[in-house]
Each structure stands twice: as C-alpha cells, then as structure tokens.
Amino acid sequence: MLVQAFRSLGLPGSVLRHVQVKERERGYDEATMVESFVILNAVGGECVDDLEQLRQDRGLAEMIGHEIPSPAAGRKFLNEFHEAEKIEQAKRQRRPGQIAYIPEESAALAGLGRVNEELVRNLGQRCPEQRTATVDQDATLIESHKREALRSYEGERGYQPMLAVWAEMDVILADEFRDGNVTAMMEPLTVAQRAFAALPETVTSLYYRGDSACHEARLVNWLRDPQRADGPQGFIGFAISARMSPALHAAILRLPEAAWQEYGPPSPTGVWSCAEVDFVPAEKYEQKDLQPLRYVALRIQPRQEGLFGDGSRVKHFAILSNMEQWSPAQLIQWQREKAGTIEAIHDVVKNELAGGVMPSKYFGANAAWLRLAVLSHNVMTALKRLALPPEMLPARPKRLRFLLFHTAGRWVHHARTQVLRLATSAGHIAVWRNAQRLLAVPT
Secondary structure, three states, X not given: OHXXXXXXXXXXXXXXXXXXXXXXXXXXXXXXXXXXXXXXXXXXXXXXXXXXXXXXXXXXXXXXXXXXXXHHHHHHHHHOOOOHHHXXXXXXXXXXXXXXXXXXXXXHHHHHHHHHHHHHHHHHHHOOOXXXXXXXXXXXXXXXXXXXXXXXXXXXXXXXXXXXXXXXXXXXXXXXOOEOOOOOOOOOHHHHHHHXXXXXXXXXXXXXXXXXXXXXXXXXXXXXXXXXXXOOOOOEEEEEXXXXXXXXXXXXXXXXXXXXXXXXXXXXXXXXEEEEEOOOOOOOOOOOOOOOOXXXXXXXXXOOOOOOOOOOOOEEEXXXXXXXXXXXXXXXXXXXXXXXXXXXXXXXXXXXXXXXXXXXXXXXXXXHHHHHHHHHHHHHHHHHHHHOOHHHOOOOXXXXXXXHHOOOEEEEEEXXXXXXXXXXXXXXXXXXXXXXXXXXXXX
16 A cells, blocks of 8 residues: 555656666666655654564565565665765865765765655645645754764764644655754755745745744845745745844843733743734844844743742743734644654654664765655555555554555465465455555556
C-alpha cells in the first residue's frame, strides 16, 4: 500500500528526472533506491544495515517488483550526494571572524529536494479543497557522537537541520541540513522561500509562523513585502516571536495595568495576560515605505510569591505580526499552535523515522538521509489523506505499522496465479482493497 502511494504520486519518474548520481553499468536505478529507503523508514529501520533485514523477505521483493538493495549499495548511494568541494567553497566564503557556514547543496541533493516539491504539489492538487497554507518553520537538534559533528549552542555534538511544514496538510515543504554550530537564526529566508515555492497553485491564502530565530531582518522584510522577489505575490500573514531587545522590554514595562487583559483559562501556577504594545524599533527591517509592524506582549506572573529560574518575578514575551484583524489573545493563541505542528514533525522524523540517527561521516550523505526521511513522512501523509479512512488521519508512523504495515502474510504461487494471504480481519482487507482502488498508478 505504501509503495503504491509512492508510485501513485509519480515519484519514480520524478526521481529519474531530478536525481542523477554517478553512472553505473549495473545495479539499481535512483528511483528503486529512493523507494527502498522510503520502505526502510516506513517499517521502522533506523540504519543502513537494516536493509539486510528487508532483503531476506522474498515475499516483499515479489510484491514490489524488485529486491531491496544491500547495505553496501545503500551506503554507496548516500555517499553520491556528498561533494567535498561544496564544503570547502562555503568555508572560503565565510566573512572574517565567522565560524559557521551553510554549504550549497550538491546537484543530486537539490534534485531530491525537487522530488519532494513535486510530491507536495501533486498531493495539494489532489486535495484542492485545502486552499489555506500556514508555513511553520523551526530548527531541531540531532545529537551525534561522530568526530565530524560540531557542537551546538547547548554544548553537545550533532547537527541542526531546519524544516518548514504545511500545517494544515501535515507535510514537510522544505528542509535544510546544517551543522550543529549553525544557529537557527542564520539565513532562515532560504528555507522559507523554498517552502512557499513548493506550495501548489490551488492555495490562495498564505500564512507564516516562527519563533524568535525567525525574527531576522531579511526574512521579515521578505514576508511583509507584497511584491517580494523569489516568492508568491500578495499578502502573507505572519506572527513571529520577537527577540526581547532592551527597547522592547522597556516599552512593555511602560504599559499601564489597564492595558493588560487576561489570556487563556485560569492556571494554578500563574496569571497570563496580554496587551498591545506601541513600539517602533530602530532595526533596519523597519522600512519607511511599509506599515509598522504590530507588537503584542504576553506577561506571566506567578500566583504565589516566587521567582523564575533566572531570578525574575515576571516573564515577558512578545510577538510581531502584520495582521491587525485579530485580538491580542487570538493572535498569541494562533502563533503558539505552531508547537503542535513543527515540533510534532520534528519528533516523528527523529524518533519514529530514521532521521534521528546519522549514518555517515559525510555531510552530504547525512543530508540525503534526512531528506529521505522527510520524503517518507510525506508519502505516509499522502497515503492517509488519499486512501485511508478518516479516523487514521492522525496516526503517526508507529501506529500505521501496528495497524497496517506489520501484518503477517504469505505470498503464494498457485496455478499460474499469485495470491497474498493475510492474517487479519475482513475489515482491514477492505481498507487495503479500497486503497488499491484510490491509488491509481500512472503508466
């Protein structure tokens, strides 16, 4: 069923168009390799060596029409995405005193990204009723003890990739693999541009949410400009957590008590309240030809006399936005909902798919490994939206394995026919038959 969803979305042809690795006289083509890694992620494999377990299942090979590649072939395929020249070029282009860098993607890795973009557009066109797209963007830490892994701001070694998610559809629009010492606030605009470029033409309403790492001048200017370059034209409504500058904090402290209104349900631990802040910062992203941004403050006061961990008695946060129609409470609530989308997908990619264990010392191979996990997540989302019952829509990969993927069966050859005998209920078999009907595979 998963492989049929992969092929129904036209991904084999997309891979062959966009992903070309070094020429091979024999072996698997790129589409077969990508499909095999998607299967590996879907069934719970965590490393390249787990391909060997799939190779031992002869019934699986007969059902999908090809054998699973060996771990050695899998490693060789991943290594083809690495180009050491890109790393050295990024190092040479660093400004004086700059340590972190983001290398340009190899042609094969960029092609794999275009495969994911075509998947998203295809899915969006097959779900034309979804005309709103909220892009949630954030980075996540992937711990790794490899010598090549660099230390993050928290001190441990690892990598810090950035993802952008279409919240309403639960699909990943764009990803950028980064070293652990690359902060989330470094060049977030690139990922945002890729994310909006991946959206289908059926989407008519655009929104964006981000944390304080996305409070960056180039990104904010790009979002608020209706004639933005390298992006969709028109209004993009956004709400971004503001970095608390001394000037903004002082403006919040000057607010009279009457300006604050209670936010959220009563809490036994503290009183939450919000207020509009009359604040125009002096940073360079405030352009004269654009309307000033809206700032909304959130205040948290403990009910009992006490201190927060940093010694303060009151906590202040703020959001900047270009949307005027919502009340402060509505805007804060909507912006905070991104934690239920982007953070959940980070958890799925790292802990329920193979994205949390890097397989190689090579940067490009690890970037391809993560992008294959992203592709796997999106294929499973497409399977749920296009072919499974509505009650399975919230199911994460672990639950899909429990309900569907790990069903015991026997592949039988008899009287010139092939039969799949499944050890499951008639209800589950009906689900599979209906999915076969809905997932038409293009010739």
